[in-house]
Amino acid sequence: MLAVLAIAVKDLRLALRDRTAAFFIFIFPVFVALFFGVIFSGGGGRGAGKVPIAVVNESKGPRASALVADLRSDDALDATEIPSRAEGEQGVRRGRFTALVIVPDSFDASVLSLFAGGGLTIELVTDPSRRAEAGLLEGKLNELAFRQLGSLFRDSSAVSQMTSLGKAAIVAAPMSDEERSALSTVFGGLDRYSTALDAASTKKRTDAGADTGANADAFEWRPIRVKVSTVLDERKRPRSSYEISFGQGVVWGLMSCVTGFGASLAEERARGTLLRLRTAPIRRRQVLLGKALAAFLACMIVQSMLIGLGQLPMFDVTISSWPLAMLAVIVTGIGFCGLMMLLAGLARTEGGAQGLGRAAVLVLAMIGGGTIPLFFMPPLLQTISGISPFTWATRLIDGYTWRAFSLAEMASALAVLLAVGVIGFAVGTIFMRWQED
Incomplete structure (x- = not known):
C-alpha cells in the first residue's frame, strides 16, 4: 500500500510542477464556471431570458x-x-x-x-x-x-x-x-x-367618496387566461446561474484530469519508465493502482475545490445533502479514474493519448454538459449524451445541488459511473499488458 501511495504522490507532484498542466487541471475549471455563470446570469446588461x-x-x-x-x-x-x-x-x-x-x-x-x-x-x-x-x-x-x-x-x-x-x-x-x-x-x-356605461361612469364621478380609479380598472376583458405552474418547487430550482455553471466547471476539470494523467501514463510507458518500475520490488498491479490513485485524487481535489468556491456568498451554490455530495464526488472520481486508464491503455504513445483527449474526450465533455447545460439541449442530443460519462457526472452534480435528488434518484448515475470506473480500469490494464507483451 505504501508503494501505491508513493507512486500516486509522485504523479501529483509532477503534475503540480508542470505549470501548464496544473493550470488546466486546477485553475481553468474555475474560470469556466465563472464565465458561464456570468453568461447565464444575463451579465451583459439585459434581463436573463428576455x-x-x-x-x-x-x-x-x-x-x-x-x-x-x-x-x-x-x-x-x-x-x-x-x-x-x-x-x-x-x-x-x-x-x-x-x-x-x-x-x-x-x-x-x-x-x-x-x-x-x-x-x-x-x-x-x-x-x-x-x-x-x-x-x-x-x-x-x-x-x-x-x-x-x-x-x-x-x-x-x-x-x-x-x-x-x-x-x-x-x-x-x-x-x-x-x-x-x-x-x-x-x-x-x-x-x-x-x-x-356612460350613465354608470357619470354616477361614479358624482358619488361622494367613490374611488374612480379603482372602479375604472375593475373589469378587464381577457378571453383566455393561462395559469402557469412549474414542476419543480422553489427549493428545487437554480437560485443562481452559478448552480448551473458549477457543473460545467467540474466537467472541464475532470476532462483535464483524464487527458493529463492519461497522456502522462502513456508517456511513461513509451519512455520505459514503467518498465524500470517493474524491475523494482513492486508488482505491476501496484504501479497501475498508484497511477490510478493519482488521477482519482486529482478528480477529488478539482470537485472539492469547486464545491468550496461555490459556498462563497457571491456564488450561492446550495448543497442539498452533504453526504450525497461526498458519495457523488467519490464515485465520480472512480468513474473518471477508470476512463483515464482506458485512454492510457488504448494509446501506445503520448501523442496518441493527447489525440484521444482532444478528440474523443473533448466530444464526450461537450455533449455531457461542458458547453451547453443538459436541459438546454434538444431531445435527440439529450438522448445521445447518455453515452458520455460526463453526462452522468453532471446529473449527479445537479442532483446534490439545485435538483435536491434523493439517493434513489441518483442511483442510476452512480451505477453508470461505477461501471465506467471498473470496466475502464480493467480494459485499460489488459490493453497495456498486451502492448508490453
Missing part, C-alpha cells in the same frame, strides 16, 4: 401608446422604443434586436373600425435565423392586442364610435335583409350598453 426587441410607435395615439407600454412592461420582453423604422431594421440585421415591432399610424383608427370590417394591424420584422423567438413574439403581440380590445369596452365613447362605424358599414355592405336585421340588433344592444 427577448430583445425594438418598438417603433408611428401612431402616438392613446391605444398605440398603451400597447407600447404593455410591451415594455412584459416579463418576457426587453423592449426598446426607437424613433424610426430604419434604425430598428438595422438593429435586427446587426443582431442587436431579435425583432422589430412597428405600431402603424393607423393603429388607433383601425381599433375603432373593428365592427366595420377593419382590424388591428401590427408589423413584425424578424431575423430569419430566430424563428422560435418570432413565433413567441407573434403570440405575445396577439395577447397584448386582445388586452387593448378589452380596454375599449370600458370606454363608452369608443364603444359608441365603433357602433356608429359598424352601422354605416352594414348599410353599404351587400348582404341579405335577414343578416342586416341581425347585425342591426347586435349594434342596437351595443348602443344600449354604451349608454348604460
Whole structure:
C-alpha cells in the first residue's frame, strides 16, 4: 500500500510542477464556471431570458401608446422604443434586436373600425435565423392586442364610435335583409350598453367618496387566461446561474484530469519508465493502482475545490445533502479514474493519448454538459449524451445541488459511473499488458 501511495504522490507532484498542466487541471475549471455563470446570469446588461426587441410607435395615439407600454412592461420582453423604422431594421440585421415591432399610424383608427370590417394591424420584422423567438413574439403581440380590445369596452365613447362605424358599414355592405336585421340588433344592444356605461361612469364621478380609479380598472376583458405552474418547487430550482455553471466547471476539470494523467501514463510507458518500475520490488498491479490513485485524487481535489468556491456568498451554490455530495464526488472520481486508464491503455504513445483527449474526450465533455447545460439541449442530443460519462457526472452534480435528488434518484448515475470506473480500469490494464507483451 505504501508503494501505491508513493507512486500516486509522485504523479501529483509532477503534475503540480508542470505549470501548464496544473493550470488546466486546477485553475481553468474555475474560470469556466465563472464565465458561464456570468453568461447565464444575463451579465451583459439585459434581463436573463428576455427577448430583445425594438418598438417603433408611428401612431402616438392613446391605444398605440398603451400597447407600447404593455410591451415594455412584459416579463418576457426587453423592449426598446426607437424613433424610426430604419434604425430598428438595422438593429435586427446587426443582431442587436431579435425583432422589430412597428405600431402603424393607423393603429388607433383601425381599433375603432373593428365592427366595420377593419382590424388591428401590427408589423413584425424578424431575423430569419430566430424563428422560435418570432413565433413567441407573434403570440405575445396577439395577447397584448386582445388586452387593448378589452380596454375599449370600458370606454363608452369608443364603444359608441365603433357602433356608429359598424352601422354605416352594414348599410353599404351587400348582404341579405335577414343578416342586416341581425347585425342591426347586435349594434342596437351595443348602443344600449354604451349608454348604460356612460350613465354608470357619470354616477361614479358624482358619488361622494367613490374611488374612480379603482372602479375604472375593475373589469378587464381577457378571453383566455393561462395559469402557469412549474414542476419543480422553489427549493428545487437554480437560485443562481452559478448552480448551473458549477457543473460545467467540474466537467472541464475532470476532462483535464483524464487527458493529463492519461497522456502522462502513456508517456511513461513509451519512455520505459514503467518498465524500470517493474524491475523494482513492486508488482505491476501496484504501479497501475498508484497511477490510478493519482488521477482519482486529482478528480477529488478539482470537485472539492469547486464545491468550496461555490459556498462563497457571491456564488450561492446550495448543497442539498452533504453526504450525497461526498458519495457523488467519490464515485465520480472512480468513474473518471477508470476512463483515464482506458485512454492510457488504448494509446501506445503520448501523442496518441493527447489525440484521444482532444478528440474523443473533448466530444464526450461537450455533449455531457461542458458547453451547453443538459436541459438546454434538444431531445435527440439529450438522448445521445447518455453515452458520455460526463453526462452522468453532471446529473449527479445537479442532483446534490439545485435538483435536491434523493439517493434513489441518483442511483442510476452512480451505477453508470461505477461501471465506467471498473470496466475502464480493467480494459485499460489488459490493453497495456498486451502492448508490453
